[in-house]
Amino acid sequence: MGYRRGAWIVAGVLLLASPWASAGEPVTQQRLRWDxxxxxxxxxxxxxxxxxxxxxxxxxxxxxxxxxxxxxxxxxxxxxxxxxxxxxxxxxxxxxxxxxxxxxxxxxxxxxxxxxxxxxxxxxxxxxxxxxxxxxxxxxxxxxxxxxxxxxxxxxxxxxxxxxDDFDAYTSMERTATPEEVNALLAARANERLLVFPETREHPVRMFDALPESWARRGTGGALSDSALRGEYLSFQLGAWAPRGKVDDVRVSFSDLHHDSGASIPATALTCLNLGGVDYAGKPFTTRVDVPEGRVQPLWVGLDIPASALPGVYRGEVTVAADGVPAQKIPLAITVEAGQAVAHGDDNPTRLTRLRWLDSTLAQDDALVKPFTAITARGATLDLLGREVKLDANGLPAQITSHFNERMTGFAARPTAMLAAPMRLVVEDASGTHVLKGSRAPSVQTDGPAKVHWQVPGVAGPLQGDVQASLEADGTLVYSIALTAKHAVTLRDIRLEMPLSHGMAQYQLGLGRTGDHAPADFQWKWNVQNNQDGAWIGAVNAGLEFHLRDEHYLRPLNTNFYHQQPLRMPVSWDNAGQGGIRLHNDREAYAVEAFSGPRTMQVGETLHYDLVLRITPFKTIKPSAHFAERFFHKYGDLDAIKADGANVVNIHHATPINPWINYPFLEPAAMRAYIDAAHGRGMRVKIYDTVRELSDRSPELPVLESLGHEVISAGKGGGFSWLQEHLDGDYIAAWHVPENRDAAVINAGQSRWHNFYIEGLDWLARNEGIDGLYLDDVAYDRTTMKRVRKVLEARRPHPLIDLHSASQYNPRDGYINSALLYMELFPYIDRLWFGEEFDYEKTSPAYWLTEISGIPYGLMGEMLQNDGNPWRGMLFGMTNRLGWSPGSDPRGLWKLWDGFGIEQAAMIGWWVHDAPVSTGRDDVLATSYVRRGSKTLIALASWAPARTDVKLVIDWQALGLSPRKVRLVAPAVAGFQPQAMFKPGDAIPVEPGNGWLIVVE
Structure with missing residues (x-):
């Protein structure tokens, strides 16, 4: 992940400079006192x-x-x-x-x-x-x-x-009590199994295996007194210590808070974050809290003070109970001040008012996201943007069709049928083969314009079936299929059969294969070492992604950390290593068979054969917008960036306005000034902010640590010194920026931190004016990605989201294709940057098309590793990204684009069957940018092993040009090509791995 620039050390002082015009003074972090x-x-x-x-x-x-x-x-x-x-x-x-x-x-x-x-x-x-x-x-x-x-x-x-420096300093909550102090405290509390220490938010608990000096001296119990503004979200802690054996099932309850005047704040305004909340998918949950012997468990409590609260002191109590432990009552005395909090106090992160974001349901709905259209149901036929799903009587797809054209810019006159026959779930036993049959036709129910669902009971021989399914407007089908044994039975197999049409099954990626032509015969088996549970198979304008799961699926960690939280093998499909997938090309269909092998089931035993399908492409590509948005991928002077021709600036972390990884809230004035300055110049600014790892600078980190491994992944600790000195040791050390001593830990794949993230983006869009996001690998799923898109669209005109990934196809990442790993996010992003460790030289055109370009899914992108291959890139509308490195300089190509008028051209790729320009070869390809009747830009690129002379096959009528009146000019572009002239019919020399851009006019 070679990114993060923009900080400098001068004379022991970390300087985060501000190189934009009229946008504030440099941000200077505290000087280090010694080496x-x-x-x-x-x-x-x-x-x-x-x-x-x-x-x-x-x-x-x-x-x-x-x-x-x-x-x-x-x-x-x-x-x-x-x-x-x-x-x-x-x-x-x-x-x-x-x-x-x-x-x-x-x-x-x-x-x-x-x-x-x-x-x-x-x-x-x-x-x-x-x-x-x-x-x-x-x-x-x-x-x-x-x-x-x-x-x-x-x-x-x-x-x-x-x-x-101040940040590294041990707090008062990290000064341990001496054994003598602990013994004296215990002597005063003889036989008590759970001791409770109330504590304000200013002193978050940092130690979980030792008692702080202040608690030992002060003693247990006592009242909790604090103050807050009207409308503020006030948080505080109850430290629960179990010195004499494990304490199980700690519970917290609240009374109403009463004012002397008779006014009150209801008990429902108080919540304990450690005991549950609302998960990332919007579902309420509860958590059991046990305290091991000798451990301290902070219980964080939030109080949402009404904006209309009468100023004064409110009194009540918190009750802490546990199994076999007498209930303890902690008096509360909360002073509500006369002032009014702005946005619950969220503008000051250090006040920990943002903890309420953990239970947010913002943008958790079934509303539409652009450009998707509402799902319409015509009986068992479901229509969505560019696609159609016809349900069989068992609730599975009987047919899926795509209306997208091969150019990916609109819809075709004739749709493409994806299935050669209906999908089938088959149960095989000694008596024969039994296909899952529905006992009634699926009745489609509407949840909202972007989602419908249906349920079908059924039977497959000895097994009772229950099919619950949903379809969303982006083309995602989710099936939860429960199969229950009516009696004890021995089975030969349970399998899913997906007969794909030959015209659709052109390319395949996944299951341990990089993107290429679909194999004639291939077999795959489950292996926990590999982050593999499905594949994508399709053509540019019609494809199907599928994943096999069960009810225990949990998103694995990715980007270097897969093996620390790997894929949970689905009990149903894996079947102790007997399951797998076969791909084979039959006369009738391209057959995909997901089998699980022989097994026995007891009466009443249920297996979950869950399935996720995604129909591609998700949307059309927009080449004109792609070519108009010129990215500068580095923090820098805005006037210089604009002079270079860029109009979108990506801001990493470790930069003056965004110093800390995935916590972009601590330099708001500098960020706002820079973004305002950019907007004044007609430019847009996107920031680095994602969920995968979290900076140690997050004020909420002690609270997240108190939640066990809900938010912070379990691990072996280690990493940079701050993490080892201030955390409890059970974490995965992540990215570290030595220039500003920023260290991060890995987040869990699915948690309430996603809710916090969504609220944070809303805050940034409202208060800082960000124009979108730069995502550098992602640890969240499409549920959160949809919410990201909704929040940004609600606050900013035409927000932009681009996704970078290093190639995940390696042993440490479980040999998962980046395109497959992130395909669920593709409907909601605008551009790809694939990426580090991608091979642009030794891979095939099919690999470029399916793994890098994004085009079969409705996206376009750019290149990164070693600045890419510019000639091959232009076949897909891709360049490298300005500002990234000295070699990444697309300005010459931008100048050619502008001179030609590429934004007014129709892009017709080499993959289109009736492309107006071709070479007659598979190893030298041509993509046309056609301004019909005016001029055409031809991109040529070679995969041939040696220099090749090619003659262009041109459909002059399709170009609206006459061969007698045109000239073929290759303009000089520094680092790309010398100037050259050709005539129609000339043999054009193409060097290996090289190519041309030729203007026909």
Missing amino acids: ASTLGNHRYLVQVAAPAAAVHVVIPWRRRDAHPEQVAVIVTGPDGKPVANVLRGGMSQAQGELVFEAAQAGSYAVYYQPYVSRGRSNYPTVNYAEPKDTADAAWVHTVGTDARAWRKLPEAKVSRYEAV
Whole structure:
């Protein structure tokens, strides 16, 4: 993922510069106090009154790391140089004892968590330095090693704790209580199994395996007092500690809050985020919370204060109960101030008012998204944009047709039938073959203009069937098929048969194959090492994506992390490794058979043979809009960008206006100024923001950590030092930007953080004026992607969303095709950038068409790796992206486009059967950009192994030109081609991997 630029270190200060005209001052982050890479992030300063051969000090550091005795300590003198003569005494979490030589009086620094960072800077491996004996033997002999004798030495005075910067500093909630303090607290609370500590949002719980000093000194229980504005969302915590054994099923309930005047805030205004909420799909859920012995479980509570609340103090109580534990009541005293909160307080992330976003249902509906049209039902025939689905009596598709034309710019006079025969679900036993039959015709119900559903009961021999299905306006069919045994039975197979028409089944990708012509015969088996559960098969204007799942499906992690949360093998389809998929070309059809193999089922046992189908293309391509939108993919000076001809700017993270990965809320003034300046120049700005990993700068991170692994994926920890020092260790370390010390953790694939993300985009569109998103690989599914599109369309005119992916076809990502991984998102995005690690040189035209271009799905794109192949790219309307690297410079092609008038041309690709220009070869291809009756731009590109002379086959009538009156001119374009002239019928020389752009006029 070679992106993230725009930050510079100067004299130890991180400068995030602002190179746009009249858009504010540079953003300067806090200066680092010392070189953390050699000394670590934390130190204590100690004062030595007079030089001495040895001084003694006990540092009450109250550390949260479990084994301080295993970590080195570095002492530096007033001159900043390391002191070699140092002896370590007792090292515990509570304190550390040291003796060191003090050659001069003054301030000495004790660095107590030095680390060594190795590996790739963006995925660092940080290990804490082990203790080393650096003391001179003679000095050790003089000082001795008897700790009792050390106490007679001159005593150094502990001055203060410091961190390398404010962000790295341990908070008061990370100073551990000493064993003596813990024992005293427990003695005062003899036999209590659950101790509850109320705490305000200003002091989020950061330790889950230790008690903070402040709690041990203060004691358990007591009232929670806080204040907020009218209309503000106030959050607070209840820290539940189980010191004497596991505590099961912790529950929280609330009373109404009462004002002295008799006014009240109802109990329903309070919620506990840890005990449930609304999931990413808009469904309510509850969570059971158990507290293991010795653990602290923060229970985060949100109070949505009504905007109409009477100012003053509201009193009530929170009750905390658990199995076998007496209920505890925590008094609440909430002062509602006279002021009015703006947007619940959301404009200040540090106030944690945005926690209410976790349960948002914004844009969670069945409304339409452009350009899709409402689904219409004519009995069992369902019409949607460019496609039609006819249901069989069992609820499965009897026929699917596409009305898209091969040019992908409109609709054909004759539709393309995708199925050679109806799909069938077949059950085979000793008595024969039984096809699932519906007991009644499907009755289609409308959920909204963008969704319909139906249910069909049925039977397949010994199995009772229940088919529940839905169709959405983008062309997604979702089937939940439950098969229940009417009696104990031994089966030979349960399989799905999809007989595809030969005309449609031209290309295939997925199942461990990269995009190419559909194989004549191929077989695939389930394997958890591979992120594979389906495929796409089709032609440019008619295709079908399918995935086989069961009721336990959970989206795997992607982009380097697949094996840490791999595909859950569907019990039904996989059948302990006996299931698989066969593709074979029969005389009647291109047959797709998903089989599950022999098994036995007990009476009443149910298996779920779930199926997801997507009908492609999703929409038409719009070449004129594609060519008009010129991307600059880097943060930079807006006037210079505009002068280069770009009009859309993509802003990564690690830039002045968007410093932190996937948390673009902490520099709002700088972001707004830049975007306003761009809009004033007629330009649009899109920002990097997605859900896959989350910056450690997110103020909500402690709350997310308290939710277990609902939002933060489980893992082995490690990574950059901040993560290891401030998180609980059970996470996956993700991207790190060394320039601004931004470290991230991996998010779970499906969680309430998606709700937060949607609300965040709405906030950005309303308050910052963003014109869209740059998505750099994505960890959410189409449910969230639809909401993204709806939110942006509601707030911004013509928002743009482009998706970049590195090739996922590798062992660490489970050999999944990027196009297949993200196809569910394609209906709602505008452009692809595929991408890093894609091979533009050694892959076939079929690979380019299906894996890179996006055209069979209704998208166009651009190239990235090694700046792409410009000649082959122009066959698909693709260039590289300006600003990305010194070699990525499409300005010469942009100039040619403008001179030709490409935005007024009809793009007719080499894949169109009656294309007006061709070469008569399969290894040298031509795409035409036709301005009929005026001129045509011909893109030629070669896959031939050697130089080839080609003669163009031109349908002059289709071009509206006369061969006697035209000339063929190849304009000079730097880095692309020299100027050349040809006549109709000339043999045009084409170098291998090269090509031409020829204007016919």
